[in-house]
Amino acid sequence: MTESIQLKIENKVATITLNRPEVFNSINREMAFLFQDTLDACEKNDEVRAIVITGSGKAFGAGQDLKEVTDPDLNPGFKKILDEHYNPIITRIRNIKKPIVAAVNGVAAGAAANIALSCDIVVAHEKASFIQAFSLIGLVPDSGGTFFLPRLIGFQKASALAMLGDKISAEDADKMGMIYKAIPAEQFEEEVSKLALKLASMPTKALGFIKELFNKSVTNSLQEQLALESKFQIEAAQSDDYAEGVAAFMEKRKPEFKGR
Incomplete structure (x- = not known):
């Protein structure tokens, strides 16, 4: 049986792939827990210095697996879905002290859209799209959607997208500041790789x-x-990386950072 979450580690970059392409990578309970375990493994692995989250097939993710919540034998209930599935995923993404890139390869709907928006840097294939699909079935945005979206694009646009459930193209998401940038189809994989390797x-x-x-x-x-900036700046100035960065600048060479 193919794992619903795939992990590949190469050149200090961990690529986490949502892997249920037959259902557009919609997330069920098993997948949610495996996603959390994979994020934990990436956090603990010192060889991993940057993380990419993407999807397999045509979609980044369709959000919650509705077959699970409509099956009386499988449905864990929305409290468990949020408390045990999505909220822990979002918390991990924000708390892991490594850069996380969402490489949105196709449609990102519902919870999957908000998982993407919680990442540090979001890039999207030019044919990808984002949709806050919750209101279309009588629900409210979750997975941090009401937190991240208004901070990214402003109250008015966020409110409209959440209420109307409009599908937003990668190009429009780029223009409104929802994502870092949209990438042409033929350059997508190469640009994602370059970005991740640079961060690592x-x-x-x-x-x-x-x-x-x-x-x-x-x-x-x-x-x-300001006080917290001061605290972290003092800590950063004591790091090996800072010493290496200054030495490389003075010696006019490329620095070799170790993340220490």
């Missing part, structure tokens, strides 16, 4: 600090954020 070669200790600073900026006052 960078001073990932500092990237982890940047990620935590952005997380805290949501609730911190300006003074609290």
